[in-house]
Amino acid sequence: MRFETSFLPEHNVLTVRAQGAGDPDAVQQMVRAIRSAPEFRPGMDVLIDALSTDYLPSAQEATTFPGIFQAELPGTRLAVIVRAGGAQYSIACLVEALASRRDVQFAAFSDREEAMLWLTGQPSR
Numbered sequence: 001m002r003f004e005t006s007f008l009p010e011h012n013v014l015t016v017r018a019q020g021a022g023d024p025d026a027v028q029q030m031v032r033a034i035r036s037a038p039e040f041r042p043g044m045d046v047l048i049d050a051l052s053t054d055y056l057p058s059a060q061e062a063t064t065f066p067g068i069f070q071a072e073l074p075g076t077r078l079a080v081i082v083r084a085g086g087a088q089y090s091i092a093c094l095v096e097a098l099a100s101r102r103d104v105q106f107a108a109f110s111d112r113e114e115a116m117l118w119l120t121g122q123p124s125r
Contacts, residue, residue: 001026001053003033005040008047011120014040015047022055027065031072043075045119049112050082050092062091066099069106077105079119084110 001022006015016034018026034046057065069078080095082088092108099106109115 001029001055003030005033005037007037007039011045011116013045013047013116013119015049017049017052018055019052020054022053022057024057024061026055026057027061027068031068034073042073045077046073046079047112047115047119048078048080050080050088056087057091059091059094062095063098065095066102066104066106069099070102070104077119079107079109079115081109081112081115 002019004017004019006017007013008015014034014037016030016037018030030048034040069076080092082092089108089110096106096108107115107118109118
């Protein structure tokens with residue numbers, strides 16, 4: 001899987017676009033890409049665009065993601081964009097529910113605009 005980062009200075013949001021096939025190490029690889037982005041600062045909001053990937057983690061793999069985010073990206077709000085209604089969206093919602101139990105701010109969206117509104121403090125949910 002490839003990860004491309006870019007910075008949206010008008011929103012102070014780092015975006016990471018995931019592309020290609022993934023494996024169980026994909027989230028760790030993504031976190032490394034986020035942390036190595038020149039603009040990244042601890043606590044910075046991150047938008048994960050997963051629309052160009054076919055990676056579907058198992059439910060067991062997904063249960064580890066909130067802990068990874070908590071340990072590696074403390075204080076960071078993460079919004080992921082995935083296709084609505086599919087298995088990826090279901091897994092992203094599972095991660096969201098598990099993250100809320102750990103006080104990790106993670107939310108799943110199928111719409112980029114809604115994700116940006118949530119990240120910038122203007123929730124539409």
